Amino acid sequence: xxxxxxxxxxxxxxxxxxxxxxxxxxxxxxxxxxxxxxxxxxxxxxxxxxxxxxxxxxxxxxxxxxxxxxxxxxxxxxxxxxxxxxxxxxxxxxxxxxxxxxxxxxxxxxxxxxxxxxxxxxxxxxxxxxxxxxxxxxxxxxxxxxxxxxxxxxxxxxxxxxxxxxxxxxxxxxxxxxxxxxxxxxxxxxxxxxxxxxxxxxxxxxxxxxxxxxxxxxxxxxxxxxxxxxxxxxxxxxxxxxxxxxxxxxxxxxxxxxxxxxxxxxxxxxxxxxxxxxxxxxxxxxxxxxxxxxxxxxxxxxxxxxxxxxxxxxxxxxxxxxxxxxxxxxxxxxxxxxxxxxx
Numbered sequence: 001x002x003x004x005x006x007x008x009x010x011x012x013x014x015x016x017x018x019x020x021x022x023x024x025x026x027x028x029x030x031x032x033x034x035x036x037x038x039x040x041x042x043x044x045x046x047x048x049x050x051x052x053x054x055x056x057x058x059x060x061x062x063x064x065x066x067x068x069x070x071x072x073x074x075x076x077x078x079x080x081x082x083x084x085x086x087x088x089x090x091x092x093x094x095x096x097x098x099x100x101x102x103x104x105x106x107x108x109x110x111x112x113x114x115x116x117x118x119x120x121x122x123x124x125x126x127x128x129x130x131x132x133x134x135x136x137x138x139x140x141x142x143x144x145x146x147x148x149x150x151x152x153x154x155x156x157x158x159x160x161x162x163x164x165x166x167x168x169x170x171x172x173x174x175x176x177x178x179x180x181x182x183x184x185x186x187x188x189x190x191x192x193x194x195x196x197x198x199x200x201x202x203x204x205x206x207x208x209x210x211x212x213x214x215x216x217x218x219x220x221x222x223x224x225x226x227x228x229x230x231x232x233x234x235x236x237x238x239x240x241x242x243x244x245x246x247x248x249x250x251x252x253x254x255x256x257x258x259x260x261x262x263x264x265x266x267x268x269x270x271x272x273x274x275x276x277x278x279x280x281x282x283x284x285x286x287x288x289x290x291x292x293x294x295x296x297x298x299x300x301x302x303x304x305x306x307x308x309x310x311x312x313x314x315x316x317x318x319x320x321x322x323x324x325x326x327x328x329x330x331x332x333x334x335x336x337x338x339x340x341x342x343x
Contacts, residue, residue: 035151045177059334077102084119225320248304
């Protein structure tokens with residue numbers, strides 16, 4: 001019997017708990033609370049790997065360009081703090097990376113004018129964002145599809161084209177956090193990573209479980225390799241064997257594929273768990289690998305870079321990416337649905 005079969009009883013328990021939780025909210029036994037501003041949720045039915053953080057960054061920038069003032073509400077995965085934390089009050093990262101978590105820190109660096117508040121209770125995060133004294137006319141709920149305790153006005157669900165059914169099982173045998181039938185709750189579905197896989201399977205799955213819900217396609221685009229100061233570095237300037245590639249992602253193989261497509265041959269590839277904290281043990285492993293292979297620098301993801309810069313005595317280069325939705329009507333559709341939402 002393989003490992004996934006051993007895990008299936010645990011998956012059944014997880015799935016039963018997920019269904020019960022949703023039923024409690026539907027029945028009004030658990031309370032759904034409404035923030036003081038409209039809420040756009042970005043999430044998925046699976047754990048990790050769909051590109052939620054790049055998508056939130058993309059959508060926030062699009063909203064800013066249209067004169068909107070979003071705040072981002074996040075749980076702050078991987079942070080060392082608890083309770084409500086103002087990651088950014090609209091003037092860039094306000095706390096150390098470890099306190100904020102990698103994704104929130106990355107968003108604060110990329111969107112310095114956007115308030116970002118971390119709290120497991122997103123209603124509390126919304127109230128804090130609204131009290132900061134800066135303009136906030138809507139909230140972006142990062143990884144919010146399963147956080148049904150906060151009412152949302154637009155529910156955007158991401159499906160990964162490379163693995164739309166997330167293994168077909170609930171955690172821990174697969175990566176599903178909710179049944180695929182939950183896709184029917186979405187207002188809009190965006191199929192991500194269309195540059196890596198044919199989206200046909202994801203389209204079929206979405207059509208089966210969420211018939212009539214508008215579908216969009218998005219792709220991840222590498223915009224460059226950046227040094228610590230944000231300067232562009234050509235792939236040819238990283239000759240074969242000169243870097244150790246490091247990725248702390250839910251699906252680190254995706255970063256390996258990106259590095260391969262850039263034509264870079266790292267001396268070694270070190271995968272770590274999603275939201276990995278780089279303490280002495282992991283830093284030691286990275287440095288030993290660099291010494292053993294003769295590598296003189298690290299190449300990593302943007303969210304790993306915010307944790308590794310300043311923690312290792314080696315230059316850190318990051319692969320910068322952007323999420324882009326193919327259909328030019330997407331943001332207009334979001335705003336139209338937001339305008340229709342009850343005030």
